[in-house]
Amino acid sequence: MCVIHTPMRIEFEPAPRPQDISPQDWMDWRWQVRNRLKRFEDFSMHFALTESEIGGLREANQAFKVQATPYYASLAEPGNIHDPIRRMMIPLAEELSDGKQAMSDPLAERKYSPAPRIVHRYPDRVLFLVTDTCSVYCRYCLRKHFTGHDEAFPVRTEYQAALDYIKNQSGIREVILSGGDPLTLGDERIEEILKDLSQIPHLDLIRIGTRMPVVNPMRITNELVSRLKIYHPIFIMTHFNHAKEVTYEAAKALLRLVDNGFPVLNQMVLLRGINDSAEAVEQLSRRLLRLRVKPYYMHQCDPSLGTDHFRTSIRQSLKIQRELWGKISGLALPQLSVDLPGGGGKVGLVPDFLIEKTDSHWRFRGWDGVESTYIEPGYDHNF
Numbered sequence: 557m558c559v560i561h562t563p564m565r566i567e568f569e570p571a572p573r574p575q576d577i578s579p580q581d582w583m584d585w586r587w588q589v590r591n592r593l594k595r596f597e598d599f600s601m602h603f604a605l606t607e608s609e610i611g612g613l614r615e616a617n618q619a620f621k622v623q624a625t626p627y628y629a630s631l632a633e634p635g636n637i638h639d640p641i642r643r644m645m646i647p648l649a650e651e652l653s654d655g656k657q658a659m660s661d662p663l664a665e666r667k668y669s670p671a672p673r674i675v676h677r678y679p680d681r682v683l684f685l686v687t688d689t690c691s692v693y694c695r696y697c698l699r700k701h702f703t704g705h706d707e708a709f710p711v712r713t714e715y716q717a718a719l720d721y722i723k724n725q726s727g728i729r730e731v732i733l734s735g736g737d738p739l740t741l742g743d744e745r746i747e748e749i750l751k752d753l754s755q756i757p758h759l760d761l762i763r764i765g766t767r768m769p770v771v772n773p774m775r776i777t778n779e780l781v782s783r784l785k786i787y788h789p790i791f792i793m794t795h796f797n798h799a800k801e802v803t804y805e806a807a808k809a810l811l812r813l814v815d816n817g818f819p820v821l822n823q824m825v826l827l828r829g830i831n832d833s834a835e836a837v838e839q840l841s842r843r844l845l846r847l848r849v850k851p852y853y854m855h856q857c858d859p860s861l862g863t864d865h866f867r868t869s870i871r872q873s874l875k876i877q878r879e880l881w882g883k884i885s886g887l888a889l890p891q892l893s894v895d896l897p898g899g900g901g902k903v904g905l906v907p908d909f910l911i912e913k914t915d916s917h918w919r920f921r922g923w924d925g926v927e928s929t930y931i932e933p934g935y936d937h938n939f
Contacts, residue, residue, distance in 0.1 A: 792820045877905070
């Protein structure tokens with residue numbers, strides 16, 4: 557068995573490959589895409605489905621596509637209905653309920669779209685939605701209004717209009733390639749996008765938002781990395797939610813990226829019953845740090861359609877963050893953030909350590925209970 561050991565003896569074990577699938581096929585990212593589980597029959601071959609899962613697969617699939625790579629499906633325990641991978645992958649009947657704040661476009665991205673496939677919410681950066689396709693459709697997806705409609709790449713007129721918008725807005729310094737998942741595109745198509753963007757003089761860097769290292773890590777090939785690194789600086793934004801997703805294959809993909817000069821940052825989403833504990837967040841963060849991946853954001857789940865059963869309360873999320881504060885280093889602690897429904901962007905949340913404030917001083921109680929006063933400059937200590 558191939559196992560990656562780090563100096564702290566964290567082991568990254570491989571996904572369990574079915575015996576009837578050759579190693580060559582299993583490690584081929586295109587084979588993984590061609591053989592995705594999509595139908596009720598596909599999932600029923602691997603899992604003893606619950607009544608809620610049966611309802612979700614037969615009905616929720618009509619509202620938002622269901623699919624998963626064989627690799628990702630293999631990470632779930634077939635007999636464990638509470639398995640975190642299973643819950644993120646297989647729809648439940650609860651998805652059919654709109655919930656209390658169900659929104660088809662929770663972040664108002666259509667409102668902030670001045671050109672095809674462009675979302676421009678912040679002055680210095682834009683999202684460029686280069687595909688609507690993913691290898692796995694996460695059931696808590698915030699972009700259900702766009703993702704999964706089989707428009708793999710923009711038509712030429714839309715693509716050019718998006719490029720023209722970026723060229724004509726000199727205040728844009730970063731482009732974030734998103735979708736869908738940009739790395740579901742072929743190498744040539746990805747390189748075409750990067751080459752076109754590299755010719756825009758006011759851009760400082762490109763980010764690629766991708767879940768491929770999580771759900772189809774075979775995609776991070778030497779050939780892909782060699783093509784991408786020509787266009788540095790490129791930051792890779794991954795999306796691991798649970799330590800169970802950090803396998804041998806995922807670790808190899810991440811190491812291949814960081815060893816070739818790609819800063820890799822992770823954005824997780826807090827999900828009820830999946831990773832909504834300080835222990836789960838810490839375990840994931842420590843595994844990622846061993847691979848030189850920075851835990852970046854810990855997002856509150858967005859109120860997109862059918863996601864009420866995934867959402868934690870902000871009160872609970874703050875409790876998780878407070879339990880981690882001081883216990884793990886700042887490198888391991890992701891920023892807790894809420895993306896405001898209806899637009900407005902991200903709002904950072906931190907535990908409240910403030911006891912008292914006046915014009916002259918601020919008094920705090922730290923994570924360990926120690927109280928301390930910070931005196932404002934120009935004021936006497938004897939206030």
